[in-house]
Amino acid sequence: MIIKRKDLTPYYFLLPALLVLVIVILYPVFSNLVMSVYKVKLFRGAGDEFIGLTNYAKLLGSRTFVNSVWSSVRFTLYSLPVAFVLGLGMALIFNEIRKYRPVFTGFLLVPWAIAPVVTGYMWRWLFHDSFGLINHMLLGIGLIDGNIPWLAQPDAAMGAVVVANVWRFMPYITIMLLAGLQGVSSELYEAAHVDGANVFQRFFFVTLPQLKHVIGVVFLFATIWMVNDFALIFIMTEGGPAKATQVVPITVYRIAFEHLRLGKGAAAALILLLFLLAMSMIFIRTLFREERRNADAD
Numbered sequence: 001m002i003i004k005r006k007d008l009t010p011y012y013f014l015l016p017a018l019l020v021l022v023i024v025i026l027y028p029v030f031s032n033l034v035m036s037v038y039k040v041k042l043f044r045g046a047g048d049e050f051i052g053l054t055n056y057a058k059l060l061g062s063r064t065f066v067n068s069v070w071s072s073v074r075f076t077l078y079s080l081p082v083a084f085v086l087g088l089g090m091a092l093i094f095n096e097i098r099k100y101r102p103v104f105t106g107f108l109l110v111p112w113a114i115a116p117v118v119t120g121y122m123w124r125w126l127f128h129d130s131f132g133l134i135n136h137m138l139l140g141i142g143l144i145d146g147n148i149p150w151l152a153q154p155d156a157a158m159g160a161v162v163v164a165n166v167w168r169f170m171p172y173i174t175i176m177l178l179a180g181l182q183g184v185s186s187e188l189y190e191a192a193h194v195d196g197a198n199v200f201q202r203f204f205f206v207t208l209p210q211l212k213h214v215i216g217v218v219f220l221f222a223t224i225w226m227v228n229d230f231a232l233i234f235i236m237t238e239g240g241p242a243k244a245t246q247v248v249p250i251t252v253y254r255i256a257f258e259h260l261r262l263g264k265g266a267a268a269a270l271i272l273l274l275f276l277l278a279m280s281m282i283f284i285r286t287l288f289r290e291e292r293r294n295a296d297a298d
Contacts, residue, residue, distance in 0.1 A: 036267035055267035068251040087173030112171040120235025123164035154244030180214035
């Protein structure tokens with residue numbers, strides 16, 4: 001089969017983007033892969049030692065690394081459902097607001113627009129055991145008898161970073177779901193109302209099915225961002241206390257830049273990347289399975 005020159009024209013336009021992709025993403029990933037099979041020696045004149053999959057074996061057998069994986073899973077599982085429910089509720093409310101909606105959505109975006117480092121310091125101050133506003137408010141209304149060291153107790157520290165993360169991610173989820181709600185045809189609601197469907201039935205049988213793809217995208221991207229979260233947790237707790245909030249990105253940072261084991265740190269980062277890629281493929285495959293079945297049926 002002879003390929004005509006005009007058939008290659010779209011690929012010429014894609015070439016600059018592909019070059020940027022190779023330089024910015026693929027080359028660093030490949031370099032990281034090569035580094036992960038070496039014992040990197042930082043002293044001048046000392047050559048790197050090839051050790052194969054030893055770094056990966058040590059990580060998978062490391063209790064610290066495995067615990068950090070579970071900390072990342074807990075952090076994501078605690079944060080995402082709460083942020084989604086609150087974001088969905090806010091999106092439904094804003095969808096009914098016609099006047100001043102841009103003003104409300106603009107204010108809503110403030111937590112998402114603030115840098116994670118600033119958010120971390122802000123919530124670290126709010127949860128401060130002596131000067132924090134949260135303890136002050138709880139003491140004022142009589143819910144507690146004394147200051148609670150939120151960031152010095154393992155379970156309380158995890159709860160604190162989850163609260164901060166929910167506050168930060170809820171605007172993103174709200175805006176995405178609100179955009180999806182704007183695309184739902186009013187005729188579907190009118191038809192359901194004529195058929196006698198109440199508010200809850202319209203929500204479960206009209207709204208949620210129409211938002212299925214948007215919800216899937218929200219869950220996918222939010223999960224990736226939460227699993228990769230470093231700045232917020234590191235600023236608030238530095239992974240403590242007793243490594244209760246030491247998620248995988250913090251473990252990678254400590255291995256590579258505090259212990260100076262660059263090869264082992266590269267291996268840890270690649271394990272996290274492979275986990276996220278596998279999860280994304282499963283997510284996307286599940287999300288679009290129904291569309292592929294419908295296309296085959298047609």
